[in-house]
Amino acid sequence: MRWGQVEDLMSKKIDVAALKPVIGTMYPPPYDEPCLARSRTKLGDAAGLTQFGVNYLRLPPGAWSSQRHWQTASDEFVYILAGEVTLVTDRGAEVLQAGDCAGFKAGDPDGHCLQNHSTADAVILEVGTRVAGDAAHYSDADMFAPPGGKPAMYIRKDGTPYTDLKRRARS
Amino acid sequence: MRWGQVEDLMSKKIDVAALKPVIGTMYPPPYDEPCLARSRTKLGDAAGLTQFGVNYLRLPPGAWSSQRHWQTASDEFVYILAGEVTLVTDRGAEVLQAGDCAGFKAGDPDGHCLQNHSTADAVILEVGTRVAGDAAHYSDADMFAPPGGKPAMYIRKDGTPYTDLKRRARS
Secondary structure, three states, rough: OOOOHHHHHHHHEEEHOOOOOOOOOOOOOOHHHHOOOOEEEEEEOOOOOOOOOEEEEEEOOEEEEOOOOOEEEOOOHHHHHEOOOEEOOEEEEEEEOOOOOOOEOOOOOOOOEEOOOEEEEEEEOOOOEOOOOOEEOOOOOEEOOHHHHOOOOOOOOOEOOOOOOOOOOOO | OOHHHHHHHHHHHOHHHHHEEEEEEEOOOOOOOHHHEEEEEEEEHHOOOOOOEEEEEEEEOOOOOOHHHHHHOOOOOEEEEEEEEEEOOEEEEEEEEOOOOOEOOOOOOEEEEOOOOOHHHHHHHHEOOOOOOOOOEEEOOOOOEEEHHHHOOOOOEEEEEEEOOOOOOOO
C-alpha cells in the first residue's frame, strides 16, 4: 500500500491523471488511418458507470474522432473543451470551438464525425448511451458494426467480415 | 422568417445562446433556499436527445446543484467546466476545480451535491440517464421524489405529499 491511497479511497473525484488513455482504433485499414492518433480516456467507466460512457477525447492535428457514422440505438453528445474541430455530416462541414456542442439522436441516419483540421490538439467530452443491440452504420466507408460484434466487430456492407481486426495506433 | 434561419437549419451545432435557462427549483421550502439561484440550460433536449439529459449548470456563489441526493435507477456524471465547487457526500467534502469530474452510480446510497463556496460562478456539465421508474432519495432533507412523481413530485419520508409545489427562483 502506497502513501496517498487512503486519501484516494475517500475521494469521489475521478483521478483522471491515473487513467490510461486508449490510443488508436480497431478499424480495418485503410479506415484506421485518420484515427490512429486519437486518444480516449474513459471517465465514466472509472466511476463505475454502466448506462452511458463518458470519454475525454484528445485529437492531435489531423486526427478524426471516428469514421463518419450513426448509431441505430444509442444517443450521442459531444462538448468541445479545448481547441477546434470540424463536424462533418450530410449537411456539410461546420467548425465547433471550445464551448460548442452537438447531439446525435439514435436512429438518425445522418452520419457524423469530428475532424481536427487545426494545428493544435482538440479536446472533446463525448457521451453515448450503451443500449443492447446497438449497431453503427458508416456513411463513407465499406464498413458496418453489427449488434453484439457478430460475426465480427466490423463487416463489409456485403456482409463479409473483416479479418485481422486489432488495435492499430500511432503515437 | 428572419435572416440567418436558413443557416440555422444547416447547423448541427446547438445554439446555446438561444436557449432559455431554467432558474431555481421545485423543492418545497425550506429546501428550495440553496437552489433558488441555480441555472440550468438543457443542451441534450435541444438536440432532441431522450435517453440522457445533458445540462449546462451555472451556480452563482452560495448556490447548490441540488439537495444531497441519490438516484435509484439513473447514472449521473458531472464535469467542472469553470470555477470551483465543493462535492459533498457521505465521505465528506472535497473541492472540484475546472477539469475535475465525478460519477454517481444508480442505486449507490451515498447522496451527493455540489455547493459553490467560492466567490465566482461555477459552471458544470451534468449528465444523467433517464430511466423509467427512477426515484431520488434525499440524504439531509425530509424529502423523497417517488417514481413517476406520484402522488406528488416530492413527498415527506412518512409518505405525506408536499403541497404548493411550484418553481421558486431568485435572480
